[in-house]
Amino acid sequence: MSTRARVAALLVAAGLALTGCGTGDEGVAGGDEDGRVTGTVTVFAAASLTESFTRIGRDFEAANPGSSVTLNFAGSAALANQITQGAPADVFASAAPANMARVTGAGSADGAPSVFARNQLVIAVPRGNPNRVAGLADLTGPGVKVALCAEQVPCGAAARTALGAAGVALTPVTLEQDVKGALAKVRLGEVDAALVYRTDARAASADVTGVEFPESARAINDYPIVALKDAPNPAGAQAFVAYVGSAPAQAVLAEAGFQAP
Template sequence: MTTRTARRTLHVTGAAVAALLVLSACSSSGSGSSASGPAKVSGTVTVFAAASLQESFTALGKEFEKAHPGTEVDFSFGGSDTLAASITSGAPADVFAAASTRTMTIVTDAKDNASAPVTFARNQLEIATLPGNPDKVASLEDLTKSGLKVVLCDKTVPCGAAAQKALDASGLKLTPVSYEQDVKSALTKVELKEADAAVVYKTDVRAAGDKVEGVDFPESADAVNDYPITLLKDSRNAEAAKAFVALVRSAEGRRTLTEAGFLKP
């Protein structure tokens, strides 16, 4: 009886151990599956973006926060070159969206700061005049008229570089009353009637509504800027940053950008 009882006990114990091993394996497998699944998006996403993206990105930021309760998108809008310099100097940011590939290269070339950027939109220039176009501006050449106060973006800024490219292609020389550090500043000069015209983006003319009037010019087709976006490698909130970039590149993001006047990449 003693031996039989011992064997029975050993058999039961062995079965129990086997059962525990199976449960442990299942538990481990479940844990591993959870760990490899998508992490919950939360916290703040800091986005550095070109000034011309202000309206469309602000709208996308609200959609992002709505889709991911507990998140906040913190934007810094400005001239792409200024933003790039801030990033390379150590300013904390998770995402960078530039108005040209040249300014994006400033960041990607500096200590391998970013993952491979992707073009998500394009933008074309337009002349912004006072409402009603009282100076009858009909072409890029008209901006060279004597007495006309014209504002351009600085040549180091993407909108300024594009404007200079269009002027060079036309063989035109233009001396503006001021060079501005971003496209919004250039447009504001016209809105405040401190200038008669400015060369800005189509998207900015559209965003300004009836505060200005837009004039197309054919040379702008040769100076279209690509807009790249990238996740910065020192991001403090990589999961949320990836989710924001995904939204920008999604069908919803493209629709928002198209409605703002951006061209498809």
């Protein structure tokens, strides 16, 4: 083969190799050449994470230009139902392991969940605590109206555990489907007290006071998070889960009143 022919052959081979590399790079979904993720990341998160995950979502977007975090907040049980019934989501963050177990048991998780925070109950009362509520026994007084979360909701299960530990029996006037619903009853003056998470009472401190009680230590909830198997944006899902465990996100959670995992 002549020198000219050998040069021509090498140029053709080099062109094919470059074409192959370009095709491979374009096929990487949800990420860019610097390792940042792009596209929409849909996160289903427990209602008690509303304030913290709203801020964490904004921080994630800032760290990953071209990404967008869509947040769906509700009771963990309702979110688990939606996921197992095929709702499109990338990440699930639950307020308790029990509802996460429903998702993993259905084969909807991509890997094992990790606990990223813990939360504890307080008694939410109107700001200033006008009825001088000091503990769970005070909620059984005549005419005292109390809101609880429904028992299938993590805050409801935790409330039942705490009440049992205290030996206190009470009949709530309403059972709410998430902790924000129970808190809203206090803020609107429809009840005298509600058992909610410490973080929710802190977020609503302009309207309510959170009364600590010792039995809440018997009912601390772990918060697990996992990327989902059928995530529309798998790279984004994994990146968001990793970010929630990072120092900046953990600082946001700590500021809100969550305990370290």
